[in-house]
Structures are given as C-alpha cells and as structure tokens.
Amino acid sequence: MNGERRALPSWTTGLSSRLLVLTIFFVMLSEVLIYVPSIARFRMTFLDAQLNSAFLASLALKATPDYMVSAELEGELLKNADVHMIVLKRPEFRTLMLGEEMPPTIDATFDMRGAAPVGLIVDAFDALLRGDRVIRVVGHVPDGAGFIEVVMDEAPLRAAMLAYSVNILNLSIVISLLTASLVYLSLHILMVRPMRRITESMVAFRKAPEAGSSVIARSARGDEIGTAERELATMQGDLRAALKQKTRLAALGSAVSKINHDLRNILATAHLVSDRLSGSDDPEVRRVTPTLIGAIDRAIGLCTQTLNFGRAEESPPNRQPFMLAELIDDVAAHVGLPPDGRVRWCNEVRDDFAVDADREQLFRVLLNLGRNAVEAMRAPGEVRIRAGTDGADVAVEVADTGPGLPEKSKENLFQPFAGSARAGGIGLGLVIARELVQAHGGDLALAKSDAGGTTFRIHLPGAAAPVAVPARQAG
Ligand SMILES: Nc1ncnc2c1ncn2[C@@H]1O[C@H](COP(=O)(O)OP(=O)(O)OP(=O)(O)O)[C@@H](O)[C@H]1O
Ligand SMILES: [Mg+2]
Incomplete structure (x- = not known):
C-alpha cells in the first residue's frame, strides 16, 4: 500500500503541482522586473503633467501689464494646478511667480531635467515609502524656453502611485494564474499523464511480471517519452520471455533431480546384483560382468553429478x-x-x-x-x-x-x-x-x-x- 503511494504521487507532491507553483513564481518575478522601471516612469509622467498644468496657470500672468493678478485669482490658479507655488523663468523677461502667502517649507527638490534612470527609480520608491513631503520640482517648459519650478504636496502623487501598483499586482496575479494553468495543463497532458502510465505499468509489471497485460502499450510518439515507452515495452517483453524460460528450466531441473535421485537408488541395487554376477560359474557371464559394472558405475556417477549441479549452491570451500x-x-x-x-x-x-x-x-x-x-x-x-x-x-x-x-x-x-x-x-x-x-x-x-x-x-x-x-x- 505504502509502496504504491510512493510509486504514484498525489497531485500535491506530483510533478504538475510543482510546476504550477514554479510557473506562478516565475511569472510574478518577471512582473516585478517589469514593475520597477514602470513605477518610476509613472511618477515621471505624473510630475510632467503637474509641471504642464502649472505652466498653463502661469500664462495667465502674461495677460496683465505688470505681470500681477489679484490675490483671489492667484489662489484659484494655484488650486487648479494643485501646487503651492509656481516660478517660471524665461530668458527674455523677468521671472513670473505665483505663490501662496505663507508657502510651506520644502522637504526635497527634484530636478527632472536630465535625471538618470537609476535616480528616478530610487526617487520613485522614496516617494512610495515616505510620500507626505512638500517637494520642489524643476522641469523644462513645454516650448523649451527657460524652466519652471513648482512647490507641491507629494501625497497625491503617492496615492496615484499606490493605485497604479495595486493595479499592476492584480494584473500580475491574473497573468500568472492564467499562464500557470496553461503550463500545468499542457505539461499534464504531454508529460505527467504518460509518465504516470509508464509508472503504473512498472508497478503492474513488478507485481505480476508473467501477466501479458502488465506490458505497456507502445505509443507512436517520436519524443523522449515515446522512446521511454518503447524501451520499457521491449525490456518488459525481454524480461517476461527470460522469466518464462527460467521458470520452464527450473521446473525441468527439479523434475530431472527427482528422477535422478530415484534412478541412482535403482542403479545402486543393480550394482549390488551385478557384483554377485562376478562369482558366477558361467565364464561368459564373468567376462561381461566388469563391463556391466563399469557401465552402472558411470551411470551412478552421472546421476550424482547432475544432482550436485541441481543443488542451488556448493558448500563453501x-x-x-x-x-x-x-x-x-x-x-x-x-x-x-x-x-x-x-x-x-x-x-x-x-x-x-x-x-x-x-x-x-x-x-x-x-x-x-x-x-x-x-x-x-x-x-x-x-x-x-x-x-x-x-x-x-x-x-x-x-x-x-x-x-x-x-x-x-x-x-x-x-x-x-x-x-x-x-x-x-x-x-x-x-x-x-x-x-x-x-x-x-x-x-x-x-x-x-x-x-x-x-x-x-x-x-x-x-x-x-x-x-x-x-x-x-x-x-
Ligand atoms: N580437452 C578437451 N579437448 C577437446 N574437447 C574438449 C576438451 N574439454 C572439453 N571439450 C569439449 O567441451 C565439451 C564440454 O565439456 P564438459 O566437460 O563441460 O561436458 P562433457 O564432457 O560433454 O559432459 P560431462 O558433463 O559429462 O563432463 C565436451 O563435450 C568436449 O566436446
Ligand atoms: Mg566433461
């Protein structure tokens, strides 16, 4: 019973379930590799959009002669752009500035102009981990002349990044489950099922090697499994033939041993009788008796030799x-x-x-x-x-x-x-x-x-x- 369980593994210990787990793991791993640069890219896009809307807000200043707006409009413009302060620097005119009366203190500054990819990744994870700072972001203006700076809260950025991460995670789970199921199914059909057939045939053959039904049916597959099946079938066939031959020989051997044993006793009697013939009065009888005795002796020797061979083992020297x-x-x-x-x-x-x-x-x-x-x-x-x-x-x-x-x-x-x-x-x-x-x-x-x-x-x-x-x- 125990041996059988070992020979045919259950689905929890079997090959397919292991491959299922491995596939899920590998897909998740590749999703992580994709996620790391993509979250950095997401943050960059978010900040670019923020700079863009700040730039648009700052354009309102150009409509006024002294580049000043009322405090009310200034507040509205800043609220719309969702920032605390906007500074636009153009080479041809003076600095334009929109700002709250009491701007908060800045915790960190990020210059988006020519930031390195690794730096962007580190900054993205920093934002995810801390996320409630006030940051200054510097970037190019859309028309390329000068640059723009904004002071903003990091919290909305972090919230958007978290939502994006959850989306990616959900998607990864769906993809890995889907891929794993497909891999599981194809492996089950292509490998596990035929392997199980081979194992079952081996177990059946071990239990009853003489039964013809325990020989595996050869399949027409040209791959490694097909080769294994054909080799197994050949081996089982050869073994069965050898076993049959051996069984027949063993039966013959034991029959010969029995016959030999009794034949030797009968010959011993004949030997005794022929010994007496040597004392006969008939000279012809006396003449052939030694030949007769010799023949009987040889026959006894033959029986003994065959019997000795029939014994499974000679005594050790x-x-x-x-x-x-x-x-x-x-x-x-x-x-x-x-x-x-x-x-x-x-x-x-x-x-x-x-x-x-x-x-x-x-x-x-x-x-x-x-x-x-x-x-x-x-x-x-x-x-x-x-x-x-x-x-x-x-x-x-x-x-x-x-x-x-x-x-x-x-x-x-x-x-x-x-x-x-x-x-x-x-x-x-x-x-x-x-x-x-x-x-x-x-x-x-x-x-x-x-x-x-x-x-x-x-x-x-x-x-x-x-x-x-x-x-x-x-x-
Ligand atoms: N010295 C030898 N010269 C020539 N042929 C030999 C010699 N020794 C063995 N043989 C050959 O090898 C065969 C096998 O020898 P083996 O002793 O195994 O069997 P056997 O002599 O035929 O029978 P037994 O079992 O009674 O000895 C012999 O039949 C004989 O033909
Ligand atoms: Mg011999």
Whole structure:
C-alpha cells in the first residue's frame, strides 16, 4: 500500500503541482522586473503633467501689464494646478511667480531635467515609502524656453502611485494564474499523464511480471517519452520471455533431480546384483560382468553429478594446505586412462608444491578437466599438468595434445548442457569445474585450443600455501 503511494504521487507532491507553483513564481518575478522601471516612469509622467498644468496657470500672468493678478485669482490658479507655488523663468523677461502667502517649507527638490534612470527609480520608491513631503520640482517648459519650478504636496502623487501598483499586482496575479494553468495543463497532458502510465505499468509489471497485460502499450510518439515507452515495452517483453524460460528450466531441473535421485537408488541395487554376477560359474557371464559394472558405475556417477549441479549452491570451500602432486596422482587413477597406455598422464608438479584450497573440490575440478582431455584424445598423446605461483596466487594448467575443442563447445563454453559435443556427454563438467574454482575466488579459463591441443588454466588467488607441509613419501 505504502509502496504504491510512493510509486504514484498525489497531485500535491506530483510533478504538475510543482510546476504550477514554479510557473506562478516565475511569472510574478518577471512582473516585478517589469514593475520597477514602470513605477518610476509613472511618477515621471505624473510630475510632467503637474509641471504642464502649472505652466498653463502661469500664462495667465502674461495677460496683465505688470505681470500681477489679484490675490483671489492667484489662489484659484494655484488650486487648479494643485501646487503651492509656481516660478517660471524665461530668458527674455523677468521671472513670473505665483505663490501662496505663507508657502510651506520644502522637504526635497527634484530636478527632472536630465535625471538618470537609476535616480528616478530610487526617487520613485522614496516617494512610495515616505510620500507626505512638500517637494520642489524643476522641469523644462513645454516650448523649451527657460524652466519652471513648482512647490507641491507629494501625497497625491503617492496615492496615484499606490493605485497604479495595486493595479499592476492584480494584473500580475491574473497573468500568472492564467499562464500557470496553461503550463500545468499542457505539461499534464504531454508529460505527467504518460509518465504516470509508464509508472503504473512498472508497478503492474513488478507485481505480476508473467501477466501479458502488465506490458505497456507502445505509443507512436517520436519524443523522449515515446522512446521511454518503447524501451520499457521491449525490456518488459525481454524480461517476461527470460522469466518464462527460467521458470520452464527450473521446473525441468527439479523434475530431472527427482528422477535422478530415484534412478541412482535403482542403479545402486543393480550394482549390488551385478557384483554377485562376478562369482558366477558361467565364464561368459564373468567376462561381461566388469563391463556391466563399469557401465552402472558411470551411470551412478552421472546421476550424482547432475544432482550436485541441481543443488542451488556448493558448500563453501574448506581450505587446507596439501601437496598438489599427490592430488594429481589421485586424479590419474580416476580419469579413465585407456589400459593400452596410448594416453600418457604427465604430472609435472614438484613434489613439495603445496596449495591452500579445498582438496575435494580441486580433485573434482582436475578430474573433470583430465577426463575431458582423455576422452577427447583418439590418437596417442599426453596430458600434462603443470603448476606455478605468482606471488600468493597459484596457477594450474591442464594441457593435452588432443584435437582441440569442437566449434560447438567453443561457442557454448561454460554454458550448462549446451557445450557438450561428445556422445554421452551432458555438458556439465566444465560448468561445475568453473563454479568450484570461482568459489575459491579464482577462475577457470580456456588458455589455448587448436589442432595441437587444448589447455585450460586454473587461477587460484592466495592459494600458495604459506607453510611447508610434509613432503610426499616416495612411491
Ligand atoms: N580437452 C578437451 N579437448 C577437446 N574437447 C574438449 C576438451 N574439454 C572439453 N571439450 C569439449 O567441451 C565439451 C564440454 O565439456 P564438459 O566437460 O563441460 O561436458 P562433457 O564432457 O560433454 O559432459 P560431462 O558433463 O559429462 O563432463 C565436451 O563435450 C568436449 O566436446
Ligand atoms: Mg566433461
């Protein structure tokens, strides 16, 4: 249950909701970047308009001969322009001035003629933060001759700027919600939904890999999601096929093991009975009995070997130092050297060469390699066993002068049941030998195979016996 929740995230933790939040954030951020210069521009426009209406008010003075108006008209003109004082300076005539009787003290002066953009931005935020000062603003007159100054309250400017900011904020919220929803929807359709389909298929496949329904349907999309879907479908198909094959092999394996087990018991009985035949009075019976016993022995050996392989794991090696040459002599007695002596067994390992390994397992390794070599040799030849050390590692080579590995065996080397190219061979000998060597941390590899013979090399790391074990008794 818990695992499922993790596999399929809810909408709060999912990809689309994260993208929704991110989009809102980014749109708001870009709105802020737009807002900063635009609020400065808004203030500039406001002040320009203020200077303009002050200029128009000051023109009334020109209609009088002495550039003076009544106090009443002066008050009206100032009120209309919403300022405390207007000063117009023209090069051709004297300064014109309109002002209240008791003008307030000025807190700050701003010269709009050639103000730098950064300065305008700073001033705008200053106005937003303080906003209740009396300010003097200096600017160009509309016709370009002279300049105009006004003294005014900052409060109306600030109120207008705040209203403008609230408008921008509202607009930003609407734009970001709209954009985010569009991004959310398109991502949901383009990515999240197909991703969810892929995840669901993975979960279904994990739960029931054998079921055909758990394989994802391939889509025709040409993008990355399409590739992911196709790859997943291929992987699921391959895995399902491999699983089926493995299951079939496992079933076969356990059936073979059971048959083998009972067959071995039956053969043991046959062995007992044939033993008695060797005491028969009939010379013909006595003559064939050894062959019969040999065949039964081989059959029992075969059953045992297959059973051993069927076991999931060999017991771990029980390492003990022993003399390798002695072991090789033991192996020679079991490899089935032809009685006519056409195959020579050459044990070239020094008598005092000790190795630290599982003696029983190494016996089985050498027996398999030796028997393969002897079985392969039709013409007279020899099997040579050599050993050497490389630091703490031991290498043992089994080399024969046989015909070399047949093609089929070379291609399927170390593959259970597949590598045998010999009548009566099961194709397990090399597999078992390699597993035993690998259990020692080493490896078994084909060193050479051509018409001049075959050599297998066993590599046993750290198997050089550190202590000298008693030398072998001669004979
Ligand atoms: N020294 C060798 N010279 C030539 N061919 C060899 C040699 N060793 C192995 N082979 C080939 O490799 C095949 C696989 O050997 P492997 O020991 O795994 O199986 P097998 O001998 O056929 O059966 P078993 O499981 O009874 O040993 C053999 O059938 C044989 O054809
Ligand atoms: Mg073999």
